Amino acid sequence: MSYEFSHEVPIYLQIMDIYRSEILAGRLIRGDQMPPVREVALAYGVNPNTVQKAFLEMDRLELTRSERTSGRFVVATDELIESLRLEQSDKKVQDFILDMKALRISRQETLDMVKKGWKDD
Amino acid sequence: MTKVVEVKGITRNYGARRGVDTISFSLVEGEIVGLLGPNGSGKTTLIKLIMGLLQPDSGEITIRGLAPMQAHALISYLPENTYLGDWMTMEEAFRVFEDFYADFDQVKALSMLDDFDLEVRQPLKTMSKGMQEKAHLALVMSRNVPLYVLDEPMGGIDPAARQTILESILQNYNPGSTLLLSTHLISDVEMLFDRVIFLDQGYVRLDRQVEELRAETGKSIDNIFRELYAPGMRRKA
Numbered sequence: 001m002s003y004e005f006s007h008e009v010p011i012y013l014q015i016m017d018i019y020r021s022e023i024l025a026g027r028l029i030r031g032d033q034m035p036p037v038r039e040v041a042l043a044y045g046v047n048p049n050t051v052q053k054a055f056l057e058m059d060r061l062e063l064t065r066s067e068r069t070s071g072r073f074v075v076a077t078d079e080l081i082e083s084l085r086l087e088q089s090d091k092k093v094q095d096f097i098l099d100m101k102a103l104r105i106s107r108q109e110t111l112d113m114v115k116k117g118w119k120d121d
Numbered sequence: 122m123t124k125v126v127e128v129k130g131i132t133r134n135y136g137a138r139r140g141v142d143t144i145s146f147s148l149v150e151g152e153i154v155g156l157l158g159p160n161g162s163g164k165t166t167l168i169k170l171i172m173g174l175l176q177p178d179s180g181e182i183t184i185r186g187l188a189p190m191q192a193h194a195l196i197s198y199l200p201e202n203t204y205l206g207d208w209m210t211m212e213e214a215f216r217v218f219e220d221f222y223a224d225f226d227q228v229k230a231l232s233m234l235d236d237f238d239l240e241v242r243q244p245l246k247t248m249s250k251g252m253q254e255k256a257h258l259a260l261v262m263s264r265n266v267p268l269y270v271l272d273e274p275m276g277g278i279d280p281a282a283r284q285t286i287l288e289s290i291l292q293n294y295n296p297g298s299t300l301l302l303s304t305h306l307i308s309d310v311e312m313l314f315d316r317v318i319f320l321d322q323g324y325v326r327l328d329r330q331v332e333e334l335r336a337e338t339g340k341s342i343d344n345i346f347r348e349l350y351a352p353g354m355r356r357k358a
Contacts, residue, residue, distance in 0.1 A: 007311060007341030010332040042291055045284065046312045047153050050332065 011046055015054035023063055023076050024085050034064055034072040122149040124185075125268050125299040126171060131180035133166060139323040140166040143180070146318060146328055148299050150267070153313055155331075155342075156303040158320035159350055164303040165201055167320070168272050171301075172198055184268065194222075197264040199271040203257045207246040211239065211256055218260050229293060230263035236289050250277040258286065262293040269294055271302045275309065283309045308343040317342055319349060 005014050022028040037055060041048040055072060058064045062080060066072040076084075100110045126148040133140040141163040148154055156164050169175040171182055173189030184192035205214050211234060218225045234241060237255040245253055254277050262269070274290070275283050287310060294300055304310055311317075311331065319327040326349060331342055338345060 005312065007343065008335060008339050010335045011312060012332060042288065045288055047315055048296060049315050
């Protein structure tokens with residue numbers, strides 16, 4: 001097992017996070033088939049009902065859809081992915097700003113540090 | 122959801138000592154339930170009552186509507202202490218299970234032995250306690266039944282091997298079957314549970330869905346357990 005779950009946070013949220021990140025990063029794309037619930041449960045050593053709950057939640061958010069006979073597929077539209085990416089990056093930026101403020105680093109200093117630290121690869 | 126086990130107001134004492142006291146709960150199809158509590162909290166007594174190995178002083182237990190004594194074909198049970206004869210090899214134990222249980226799946230049992238690195242021809246008496254427990258678990262999980270009852274399946278097994286046991290339980294239990302697992306090693310198994318029932322001195326202390334508990338408290342089930350049973354927090358007898 002390559003993934004360590006935190007026992008303090010509902011496991012289904014952590015499973016959702018894993019697959020949502022895969023979709024946001026473009027490693028799982030529209031039309032890709034999701035792995036079967038049982039397989040995921042075994043791979044991560046968690047209860048299958050927990051995986052089921054995570055996937056149902058992803059269906060509800062229209063990231064995936066379950067077809068009765070053929071399985072579950074990624075259906076996230078580009079618009080949805082874009083809005084989730086913006087939402088997530090905004091949250092990260094807000095957290096970052098709070099951290100910087102806590103360290104009493106000014107807006108200008110922060111911007112300079114980001115420019116300096118940002119390396120294209 | 123279909124109820125598999127119904128426990129209604131069950132009490133069983135050992136003379137003046139309390140075993141379990143007016144316990145009620147039901148288990149539904151497809152649920153994995155942890156029965157948790159320190160030693161002497163009533164876990165094994167409750168399991169023996171569900172198995173019909175002990176009779177209650179009062180209250181009633183039904184397994185899919187049947188009395189426990191009539192329900193043995195519906196339950197696969199791993200007792201706290203293994204009951205396999207010392208002189209047997211696994212092959213012979215397989216034969217016993219095949220004779221007793223029409224639902225025994227030998228292919229599954231063989232693949233589990235393989236997962237556990239156990240050899241079918243090895244006599245049980247040459248196995249360590251941990252190996253015997255694994256061997257017994259392989260037999261118990263290889264039956265196709267609506268209810269699995271495992272009493273401390275990891276009691277004698279070293280921490281490094283517990284993950285293998287867990288994975289093997291997950292892989293081999295029938296989806297749709299109900300699994301009741303008693304343990305005091307919570308952090309090792311808490312990812313497995315839908316729900317936990319905490320026993321304390323014969324009473325049900327807590328009976329909740331684990332994901333709800335995590336969301337509400339921001340704590341692991343192991344932490345909740347430690348806090349609940351911390352000195353001074355115990356219910357007075």
